[in-house]
Each structure stands twice: as structure tokens, then as C-alpha cells.
Amino acid sequence: MRLPKIIKIGISVLIISIIIEVYVVNSLSSYGDSFSDLEIVKSNLELENQILKNKIATEGGLNLIQIRASALGFEPIKSMGYIKE
């Protein structure tokens, strides 16, 4: 008894799909350590970003800028003059 062609194709597709699934699932399963490493790298980068942002905020703080400006010889304006048109 010969099976209709459509059923043959269906069975073939099913078998190929199962093989691909088994292959992919097995491949992915062994990538857990890589994924874990990527998560750690991502987390470290986020942490580093936060630390750098905070460092920028500290360095840009007006108290620090004032101290550094004074050290460079800058002084507050003591008197101001406006020119009339």
C-alpha cells in the first residue's frame, strides 16, 4: 500500500523538525555557562556605568569646582560695572 505523497512530505517535515529541535535544544543547553558569563559582564558594565556617572557628578560638584577654582587663583567678583548705552 503506497502512502499519499502529502503524508510522506508531512512525516518528513515532522522528522526533520524533531531532529532540528533536538539539535538546537542540546546545543543551547551547553551554552548556559556562556550565557551566565554574559550576564555577569552585563551586570559589571552596568555597575561600572553607575560608578562612573557618580564620579562625574562628584567631580562636577560645585563645592569641588570652587575649591579647584580657588587653587587656580580665581576669585569671586567683588565689584561689578554696567555700561549704559
Next chain:
Amino acid sequence: MRFKVIRLAYQFILILIALRLFYWQIIMSDDLTVMAEKQHLKTTQIEGPRGQILYSDGSILASNQPVYELYGQPKVIEEKDKVANLVAKIISPKDSLKVANEIKDKLAQNLYWVALYKNLSVDLKNQIEELKIKGLGFNTNSARFYPESSASAQLLGFIGSDDVGNKVGYFGIEGFYNKQLRGTSGTVIQERDGNGLPILSGKFFQKKPLSGYNLVLNIDRAVQHMVEIKLKSSVEKFAAKSGSVVVIEPKSGNVLAMATFPNYDPGSYQDFPKEVYLNPIVAETYEPGSTFKVIVMSMAINDDLLKADTKCDICSGPLQISGHLIRTWNNKYNSDVNMTDVIVHSDNTGMVFVSRKLGLDKMYEYINNFGFGLKTNIDLQEETSSSIRPKKEWREIDLATSSFGQGIAVTPMQMVRAVGVIASGGMLMEPHIVSQIQIGGETRKIQPRIMGNPISAEATKVITEMMVQAVDRGEAQFYKKRAGLQGYKIAGKTGTAQIPVAGYYDENKTVASFVGFAPAADPKFVMLVKYNEPTSSIYGADTAAPTFFEIAKELFLYYNIPPSE
């Protein structure tokens, strides 16, 4: 026969196996599934970061930083004393002996795991890691980060813990906006293999953590800095117990700067006395003294009961009211004094004249209309307000003393907002610290809100001119000139209120203040400077006024406001 027995035994065993399988596969199915999932599914809680607090220019006032908890495994660490000494030298070089002893005590316990030190910075963590000591490890946490340390401490508030250890904002912005600032925790459930590594094709469920909302303030970083620097040096110069400055924008009610000294570091609030946690600008009341005169005068002018040149007919000497003698501050009297000069020379008898013109009913109504006795609705947690006594309890002496700011209690915020009514042309604005709330990608702007209109624009012009005269001809005129502000029209009023102690006023303990706005014609800012118990001089004219003019000078430069004359 033997075969039959064996067959029966075999069948019996098969039935037992089937029953056992039925028990494990059907009856215990759910329990076993849960147990299995517990073994291969890892649940991780992820804390949603707390929202940032930003100045009006977007720079950081409060953010988050990673901090580390150092832990040790006493059963793994061999040379406990040596480890404790090494770690203590890194954590606290100045106090290493004390820290080392604390760590030794903890490691001496018969435990598998013990927390050794909290809130370590990244640098310290890295230094300890470099020691490569077996049995030491770190847990990562998040803590508040303040780039400018104690800047704006009372304005910000701080983060503490509630009864169950959750992070909660207390006082100031952190307290008021705690709900908006706090993040929402997320969860990740992931299938793991026998080594604890994630299985990419396995089960995965994620509920993302949500960051708290960011707050953008109306506080101008440069103005705040100027105010803080000037306030600190002035409190020390005048040897005052404490001092406060608040600057608002009159037409919007936006708070541009708010500072108090002494202050504290919100990052280590535990190291400071609890008394400094409260923001006195919104949480403490004081008797405003002569600064209140401009408010009472504006009431009478608004009702057309008086004009700037109306003469006082009871100002030739001290006034006797209900057994109390009302004097001027310098005991000098002028029978022909007009209302402008009452303000210029801060004449108490002249103010009694004004209060009698107003009468209790009108004055009481105006006091309420100016927002005294009610909270201003500012967005700070600890705001308070003393209630105004019921009208029926007011006696003649209360009406008289209230006219020059004694016997009535206000918060500095109420006072600066009331003077803001004069500066804004008659509008009582709701003060706002926060200008925008950033929710994800969206921004919600907080619009200015008019709370009332106690006096007319015409009345504000008259009282403004009186206040300009008070600055140019009053007791503080020298300090305006000294600051080089002759060309500017500044409206202001000094105040020196004795502090009530055990039922009487102590003459040597005062609240010295100055409130004013500039430029008088089109005010950009209203400012209140207040000192508690200054000792170099007890007068507002000699302490608060100079600070006001020095800050005003810097504000003119900052806002690029040229002199008008």
C-alpha cells in the same frame, strides 16, 4: 503447585509496584513537581532602583551607588586574627584597632556565615578582594549617593529602614515623595542545570523591576550653592545658634534655594543629633517680629483705611494697653510720623495705630487669607503650622502685639510666601520644590497654583514702595551700600523678635530676620534670611540684612540683572 505460588507472588509484587507507581505518579504528582521545580528553577529577586533627585539643570542631587556587605565563613578562615587586622587596616586605617576587634569577635563565633561589615565602597571592596583571603565574600546592595555630601540635607531628607527592614525615605523630599521614588522589585525565574548554570531552552519567567520616578527640582544648583556658602559663613560670623535662608520665585511659588545650618550628611545621618533632621523652614514656627509689619500694613492699605502719607495720631509716646506698655524699639517717638516712616523706622506704636484702623475682624480675616495658620502645601514631609488662636480669644493687647509680629507664630515658609504676595502683585502661590516628575519616558510637569488673592495689585505697589524706602532709609541702609547695591531697588524689612522663654521675653535671645524681594519693580526673587539667637548683634538689621544683601548681589550677577539707577 510451586509454580502457582510463584505466579501468585509475582502477581502480588506487580500489584504492589503498580500501587506504588500510582502513589508517586498520581497522588504525589503535584508535590513532586513542586519539589523538582524548586531544585532546577532558580528564583531571583531584583530590586528596582530608587529614583534620582535632580537639580533644575539636571545635575544630580541624590542618586544610587553600589555598596557591599563583607561576610566571612568562620569555619573556613584559618588565621582569624591576621585576617581581621588586614581587613580592618583597609576599612578604617585611622580606627583599625577597634574595627579589627569587632571583626575578630564576629569571626570567633561558632557559625558557618557571619556578616562582618556593611556599606563598603567599590574601592574598599576591590582592595579586600586583592588580599585573596579564602572564606571572605561580598553581597551587593544599593545605597543613596550624594555627590555634594551634606548639601541641601534638610531639604532632601534621608533613607532609613522601617520596622521590617525595607528602605523608606524620611523627612524632606525623600519622605514626601517616598511612594514615587521607591522602585518596584522584579523577579526572574530561570531553569538551571546541575551546575547551577541557566538552561537557555528551559523555563524562563521574568517580571522586570521598575525604577522609581526621577524628580527634577525647582532648586537652582548655583543659587543653592551660593546660599549655603554664605549662610554657613554668616552663622559662624554672627555666632548664631542656627540660620536659615529660603529663596522663592514670587510669580510661580517655585523654591529656588532652601538652606539651613547646622546641617547633616544624609549619607551618615546616624552620626548627627536628631534635632537637625527637621527642616526648620517648614517645621518650626517663630514670632516674625517687625517683618510682619509689612503684611499688616498691606491689609490696611488694601482696604483703603490708610495711605502712605497718613499721619499717626497716637505715636507721640509709649502706649498703655491692658496694663502693658508698648514702646518703639529705640524708645524714640515722633508725633507726626506717617505710614511710610512707620515701616522705615519700624515703629511699634504706629503699627498699633494701623491695627486699630483695621479692627480685629478684618485683621483676623486677612491673617487667614495670607495663609497663616494653615500649611502652605509645600512638597516636604515635615511641614507644620501653628494654628491661629480663635477670634473670640483675642484681646486688645493681642491685636496690638500681632501688628508688629509678636504673639503670633509663623513658619519661615509661610512668611516668605506672604511677602511673595506683595512681590507678585497680590497672588498667594503654593510653594513647590519639585518641578517635574519623570515616569519612564514621560514627564509630568507640576504647574504653579494660585491659592488666593488677598490684596490688590494697587495695594502691593504702595507697600512695595514703603519697603524700598525701608531698605534705603532704614536701619539696614549701610549694609546695602556696603554690598555695592546702591543702583538697585530692593524692597525689604528687618525683624528682631525676642524669644518667649517660660512666659516672658528674653531680651538677649532673639530671632533676627530680613525678608525682601528684588528688583522691586519686577521681582525675580523673594528671600528670607533668619538667624536664631545671634550673639554678635541681636538685631536683624546687623545680621540677617547683611547676609540678604550679599546673597542678593550674587543673584543679580547670576540672573544678569543690571541696576535700575
